[in-house]
Amino acid sequence: MVWFRFKKNKLAMIGLVLLLIMVAAILAAPLFVDEKAVSAQKIMNRFQKPGGAHIFGTDQFGRDLFARIIYGGRISLFAGLAVVCISFIVGCSLGGAAGYFGGLVDTVIMRVVDMLMAIPAMLLSMAVVAALGPGVDKLIIALSIAQIPRFTRVVRASILSLRNQEFVEAAKCCGTNSARIILKHILPNGMGPVIVSATLTLGQVIINIASLGFLGIGVSSPTPEWGTILSENKINIRYYPYLGIIPGICIGLSVMAVNFIGDGLRDALDPRTKN
Amino acid sequence: MTTPLIETKGLKKYFNTPGGSLHAVDNVDLKISSGETLGVVGESGCGKSTLGRTILRLVDATAGEVLYDGQNILNFSQQQMRDVRMNMQMIFQDPFTSLNPRLSVGEIIADPIEVSRTVRGRREIREKVRELMDVCGLPERYVNTYPHELDGGRRQRIGMARALALNPKFIVCDEPVSALDVSIQAQILNLLMDLQQSKGLSYMFITHNLCVVRHISNRIMVMYMGNVVEVASRDDLFSHPTHPYTKALLSAIPTTDLSRRNSARQILKGEVANPVDPKPGCRFNPRCPYATKSCQEQQTLKEIASGHYVACSVFAG
Amino acid sequence: MERKLLEVRNLHVRYNTDEAVVYALNGLDIDLEKGETLGLVGETGAGKTTLALSIMQLLPQKVGQITGGSILYDEKELLKFSVKDMLALRGDKISMIFQDPMTSLNPVMSVGDQISEVLEQHFPELSKEQKSEKIDEIMNMVGIPSSRKVEYPHQFSGGMKQRIVIAMALIAEPDLLIADEPTTALDVTIQAQILELIRQLKVKFNSAMILISHDLGVVAEVCDNVAIMYAGEVIEYGPIETVYLKKDNHPYTRGLFNSLPELTRNVDRLEPIMGYMVDPTNLPAGCSFAARCDRCMDICISKKPPVFSDGAHSIKCYLYQHWADK
Numbered sequence: 001m002v003w004f005r006f007k008k009n010k011l012a013m014i015g016l017v018l019l020l021i022m023v024a025a026i027l028a029a030p031l032f033v034d035e036k037a038v039s040a041q042k043i044m045n046r047f048q049k050p051g052g053a054h055i056f057g058t059d060q061f062g063r064d065l066f067a068r069i070i071y072g073g074r075i076s077l078f079a080g081l082a083v084v085c086i087s088f089i090v091g092c093s094l095g096g097a098a099g100y101f102g103g104l105v106d107t108v109i110m111r112v113v114d115m116l117m118a119i120p121a122m123l124l125s126m127a128v129v130a131a132l133g134p135g136v137d138k139l140i141i142a143l144s145i146a147q148i149p150r151f152t153r154v155v156r157a158s159i160l161s162l163r164n165q166e167f168v169e170a171a172k173c174c175g176t177n178s179a180r181i182i183l184k185h186i187l188p189n190g191m192g193p194v195i196v197s198a199t200l201t202l203g204q205v206i207i208n209i210a211s212l213g214f215l216g217i218g219v220s221s222p223t224p225e226w227g228t229i230l231s232e233n234k235i236n237i238r239y240y241p242y243l244g245i246i247p248g249i250c251i252g253l254s255v256m257a258v259n260f261i262g263d264g265l266r267d268a269l270d271p272r273t274k275n
Numbered sequence: 276m277t278t279p280l281i282e283t284k285g286l287k288k289y290f291n292t293p294g295g296s297l298h299a300v301d302n303v304d305l306k307i308s309s310g311e312t313l314g315v316v317g318e319s320g321c322g323k324s325t326l327g328r329t330i331l332r333l334v335d336a337t338a339g340e341v342l343y344d345g346q347n348i349l350n351f352s353q354q355q356m357r358d359v360r361m362n363m364q365m366i367f368q369d370p371f372t373s374l375n376p377r378l379s380v381g382e383i384i385a386d387p388i389e390v391s392r393t394v395r396g397r398r399e400i401r402e403k404v405r406e407l408m409d410v411c412g413l414p415e416r417y418v419n420t421y422p423h424e425l426d427g428g429r430r431q432r433i434g435m436a437r438a439l440a441l442n443p444k445f446i447v448c449d450e451p452v453s454a455l456d457v458s459i460q461a462q463i464l465n466l467l468m469d470l471q472q473s474k475g476l477s478y479m480f481i482t483h484n485l486c487v488v489r490h491i492s493n494r495i496m497v498m499y500m501g502n503v504v505e506v507a508s509r510d511d512l513f514s515h516p517t518h519p520y521t522k523a524l525l526s527a528i529p530t531t532d533l534s535r536r537n538s539a540r541q542i543l544k545g546e547v548a549n550p551v552d553p554k555p556g557c558r559f560n561p562r563c564p565y566a567t568k569s570c571q572e573q574q575t576l577k578e579i580a581s582g583h584y585v586a587c588s589v590f591a592g
Numbered sequence: 593m594e595r596k597l598l599e600v601r602n603l604h605v606r607y608n609t610d611e612a613v614v615y616a617l618n619g620l621d622i623d624l625e626k627g628e629t630l631g632l633v634g635e636t637g638a639g640k641t642t643l644a645l646s647i648m649q650l651l652p653q654k655v656g657q658i659t660g661g662s663i664l665y666d667e668k669e670l671l672k673f674s675v676k677d678m679l680a681l682r683g684d685k686i687s688m689i690f691q692d693p694m695t696s697l698n699p700v701m702s703v704g705d706q707i708s709e710v711l712e713q714h715f716p717e718l719s720k721e722q723k724s725e726k727i728d729e730i731m732n733m734v735g736i737p738s739s740r741k742v743e744y745p746h747q748f749s750g751g752m753k754q755r756i757v758i759a760m761a762l763i764a765e766p767d768l769l770i771a772d773e774p775t776t777a778l779d780v781t782i783q784a785q786i787l788e789l790i791r792q793l794k795v796k797f798n799s800a801m802i803l804i805s806h807d808l809g810v811v812a813e814v815c816d817n818v819a820i821m822y823a824g825e826v827i828e829y830g831p832i833e834t835v836y837l838k839k840d841n842h843p844y845t846r847g848l849f850n851s852l853p854e855l856t857r858n859v860d861r862l863e864p865i866m867g868y869m870v871d872p873t874n875l876p877a878g879c880s881f882a883a884r885c886d887r888c889m890d891i892c893i894s895k896k897p898p899v900f901s902d903g904a905h906s907i908k909c910y911l912y913q914h915w916a917d918k
Contacts, residue, residue, distance in 0.1 A: 165372050165373075166367040166368070166369055166372045166373035167372065167373050167374055167375040169328070169333050169365070169367070169373075170365065170367065170373055170374075170434070170437060170438075171375075171386065171390075172333055173331060173333065173360060173363075173364055173365050173438075174360060174361075174364075174386070174387035174390050174391060174440075174441060175356065175357040175360040175361070175390060175391060176386075176387075176390045180390065184375075184378075184386075185375050188375075188377040189375070189376065189377055269377075270376075270377070271376065271377060271379075271421040271423070272376055272421070272423045318779035318780065318781065318782075319779055426868060426869065427636075428868060429868070456635035456636050456806065456869075457635065457806065457808075457848055457851045457852055458635065458847055458848060458851045458864055458865035459635075459864070459868070460851065460864075461850075461851035461852075461853075461862035461863070461864035461865075462864040464853070464862055465861055465862055465864060468861070483779065483780065485780070485855070486852065486853040486854060486855055487853055489853060489855060490853035490859075490862065491853075513855065523781055524780060524781060525855070526784075527780045527781045527783065527784035528780060528809065528855060529783070529784075529787070529807060529809030529810045529812065529813045530809050530812065530854070530855060530856075531808045531809050531812050531836055531849065531852065531854070532854065532855075532856055533812065533832070533833065533836050533837075540784065542781075542784050542785055542788055543781045543784070543785070546749045546750075546751050546752070546782060547749075547779070
């Protein structure tokens with residue numbers, strides 16, 4: 001039923017197809033580009049325009065942009081998705097518990113969240129990476145911690161508005177336990193804003209990864225990653241705009257695809273949406 | 276004497292508000308026997324809904340006892356409570372917020388059955404749902420529709436089917452017809468009365484509508500600002516209303532009976548205040564046209580005729 | 593004969609929504625004389641509020657569309673009024689009281705300022721002192737001490753707010769007051785207060801009033817005439833005394849009376865109207881009540897009944913065909 005409604009939403013389907021193509025291309029990368037090409041420098045070949053031997057052209061060191069983009073996607077897209085998933089799940093549990101139980105549970109969780117929120121997300125990620133050391137896995141943890149407060153707040157707010165609805169009372173009347181009430185009656189009704197917020201977060205996370213890379217924390221050159229590619233080419237963008245446009249389009253397309261999917265999902269999950 | 280099905284003794288529910296303690300339900304004693312309907316009437320903020328929810332333990336009582344079949348359920352453990360809950364259900368006022376919008380009609384009615392595991396097996400549950408829908412006058416074809424596709428009357432029938440799913444003995448009906456149109460209201464009232472007859476249910480029928488309460492109740496309890504001011508059998512209450520508030524309430528009802536149109540009616544002054552840290556004494560006394568000094572003292576229910584109790588120092592002194 | 597204040601003739605209004613066209617008013621006629629109080633009774637979806645909004649020209653733009661008929665106010669066609677003319681008319685000659693006093697007041701403006709706003713709109717020539725005097729006067733009239741005019745809406749209870757809304761509606765001394773379910777959100781004892789107030793003010797201002805309500809009892813309390821609406825039409829109209837005799841009634845009106853538990857009538861079972869409200873996106877060719885009517889005849893299904901009248905009492909139902917010969 002959900003899939004049926006999702007299928008009817010053209011934009012959501014476009015988003016899904018787009019994301020699947022990108023994921024497939026990234027996964028199948030070794031089939032058409034040698035991994036060595038990612039960092040193979042050929043000064044003679046620098047600033048080749050897109051087309052010809054290098055589909056996306058080459059950068060200032062003569063590295064093939066296509067190879068860098070397609071391998072860089074592994075980090076940008078997969079790490080981005082991982083961060084969103086982790087912070088989504090943790091945020092939902094924390095926000096769910098805080099909103100539903102209230103009282104002491106709420107106070108403790110929300111004060112911790114407030115403390116985290118008081119620190120700018122970038123600064124927090126930097127601190128965590130600095131403490132944990134470099135590596136993609138650590139980067140994911142650091143960025144997740146920075147995003148969790150946001151989800152917790154959104155989830156808690158939507159649960160607070162639902163907690164005292166009569167259908168929740170009706171469920172309590174039948175002796176339904178708290179977990180079932182939250183999972184079956186409250187969360188499905190409060191998911192709309194959370195899903196939208198999750199899809200928007202992905203774009204933010206991809207850019208955060210890039211920013212951290214640019215600062216030399218997390219992923220750094222020469223390991224490719226969309227944000228890093230963008231930042232290492234920024235001085236040449238003026239004369240060789242394709243160096244900025246292509247990674248920019250990749251980031252934009254993936255964020256857009258996930259946004260479309262998120263909107264579609266939100267509508268498909270809600271039976272009140274008109275068919 | 277047989278034990279009443281439901282009994283409360285000195286039941287209190289206070290809410291902490293920034294302004295002080297709000298006495299939503301204060302010292303309520305009531306008894307409901309098997310197969311009986313107790314009507315609870317009062318204006319908004321009189322504590323009638325809170326009373327119903329306190330009895331069902333949807334909100335925790337501040338003090339007092341709620342006896343189900345002679346046992347105080349306020350001391351029950353979660354496990355014991357789960358068994359009692361099957362016998363005590365609720366029908367809600369708002370047919371729009373009382374149904375989970377994400378579930379289909381069939382899923383809503385099946386939910387209590389799945390939770391309680393009274394019926395097992397997919398086919399058996401589906402059969403039970405079909406039976407409940409039939410009892411409540413819902414055509415089977417609605418089983419896969421969602422609540423928002425149906426109108427208020429049909430949605431209220433879903434709420435009733437859900438309440439009946441566990442074969443309860445006692446149902447708190449919290450303004451079940453207030454949100455419905457007159458013609459639909461009558462259908463639902465008839466259905467409630469039919470179900471009571473066929474299943475031997477007891478109702479606590481909470482409403483602000485005196486005409487409705489008169490139609491459906493055996494006994495009626497009038498509440499004002501958390502206190503019970505009068506309890507009597509239906510006929511006694513309407514033929515001999517004694518508490519000044521009951522009288523004013525009866526006289527305020529607009530009627531389609533033109534012979535009553537120009538009869539002098541008593542219009543109360545002022546409005547209901549919130550019972551935050553109330554002073555002792557009759558809470559109606561600031562609005563009461565008959566108030567005397569004795570009204571400042573604590574009022575208790577006194578029996579003025581068999582089964583007719585009034586808390587008023589002037590009329591039941 | 594006295595000039596009619598309001599004449600609505602054969603009014604058709606529909607709402608164009610994404611999924612379907614909702615036929616809200618289907619050939620509605622009402623008349624209102626100066627100083628008269630008309631009760632408009634009907635259930636959800638009968639088109640009561642649509643009628644009020646049509647008269648005020650406040651239908652939701654683009655969605656709500658008047659597709660036919662006329663609304664004559666004081667013999668002038670309201671449907672041909674410009675936006676500016678309508679602005680001058682609203683509040684000054686015609687004003688409206690909404691159902692929910694909680695949402696019809698601006699929460700961040702003192703009630704005195706809100707009343708004064710209406711005055712500024714329609715009597716810009718008044719001096720500050722005159723305005724303030726007028727506000728005090730109207731507040732006392734609706735039973736609120738004028739010292740409270742500096743307070744904000746949240747400091748008032750529901751009944752008090754409705755009094756303020758009434759004060760705002762009456763300050764320009766309109767000729768026509770449209771009250772849309774003015775007491776529905778209130779408790780019975782407060783409702784009795786407000787109805788009493790409306791009754792007193794009606795005498796004082798001698799303005800005509802349309803009282804919209806789903807409650808037959810409320811209408812009986814204050815109205816001279818009553819119009820029963822069903823599916824966007826007036827299916828019965830007459831003086832209260834005739835309609836509430838419960839002798840000759842449209843089957844729908846009778847159904848309403850029978851559905852109502854009464855204080856003075858003992859019945860074991862109510863007799864509800866069977867079925868549910870007709871779907872306003874898909875109206876039948878004949879009488880729109882036919883499907884729910886227990887006295888439905890063949891002709892009811894095929895042909896829309898015209899109005900049959902007996903004196904001031906008129907009913908749209910073939911059961912009263914013999915009235916046509918009178």
